[in-house]
Amino acid sequence: MIKLTDTHCHIHEAWRSVNGPDATAKLWDKAGRPHADDLISRALEQGVDRMICVGTTLPDSTMGVEFVQGRAHVWASIGVHPHEAKDYANFSDKLKKFADLASRPKVVAVGECGLDYYYNHSSKEDQKKILRFQIELALQHNLPMIFHVRDAFDDFWPIFDSYPGVRGVIHSFSASEKEVGRIVERGLYVGLNGIMTFTKDQAQLAAAKAVPLSNLLLETDAPFLTPTPYRGTICEPKHVRAVAEFIADLRGENLTDLAAATTTNAHVLFGLG
Ligand SMILES: [Zn+2]
Secondary structure (H helix, E strand, C coil): CCCEEEEEEECCCHCCCCCCCCCCHHHHHCCCCCHHHHHHHHHHHHCCCEEEECCCHHHHHHHHHHHCCCCEEEEEEEEEHHHHHHHCCCCCCHHHHHHHHHHHEEEEEEEEEEEEECCCCCCHHHHHHHHHHHHHHHHHHCCCCCEECCCHHHHHHHHHHHCCCCCEEECCCCHHHHHHHHHHHHCCCEEECCCCHHHCHHHHHHHHHHHHHHEEEEEECCCCCCCCCCCCCCCCCHHHHHHHHHHHHCCCHHHHHHHHHHHHHHHHHHCCC
16 A cells, blocks of 8 residues: 655644634534544545644644644644744743743654735745744754745745745745746745645646656545545545546656655654655
């Protein structure tokens, strides 16, 4: 059976609700709040035997770290999403607590973090400050990074380039072929998910084809971005299989080769033991 890694999901939020309103928890609630361990079991049935649970705030990252302790097949990434930057930029106590998480067992990355100028839920200034903070934290702990960059690459690259030695992935990639070139020349990975299965944008598909296999990672972003033909249901890590099938077909590769390469890439970047 092929083995796959979901390098980006939020299943820990199905395990326990974060305090306060949260889009991810709400989606899990809408789907009847499946048990996180059932999500893992269903993923295993599809050959998805490694999952990275990605944090977006301090409480969410803390919960992700707790979720993965003593649980097989799952690892944690700690992050403050650019949407949330305004709640952290001027709160050094929160940032200190966040930074402490980096030394916890099974934390394999910092992110998701980055810049999002599509929604602009936080000011550009706050987003940049919190991105820099997380890059410095990752370098300090020699951890790879999971970047979320939307409509903001022109501001992202100068910041990224000011920190030599950063490793990581541009997650949920949906930009142009030009950005693929910039990503690959920096030794970064490109994370593709269900977006590719339902996009009508030919430029996005051309970009997905242009990613060298050595720089490709697969993900779901569950509970978001359910791939075709499962649209209308909640996205789970098991759906990385549908993403893999679509991407293999798009790129004219066989599924076994794509699965093997992307699984190896995930292991090289994140060191999933
Ligand atoms: Zn995400």
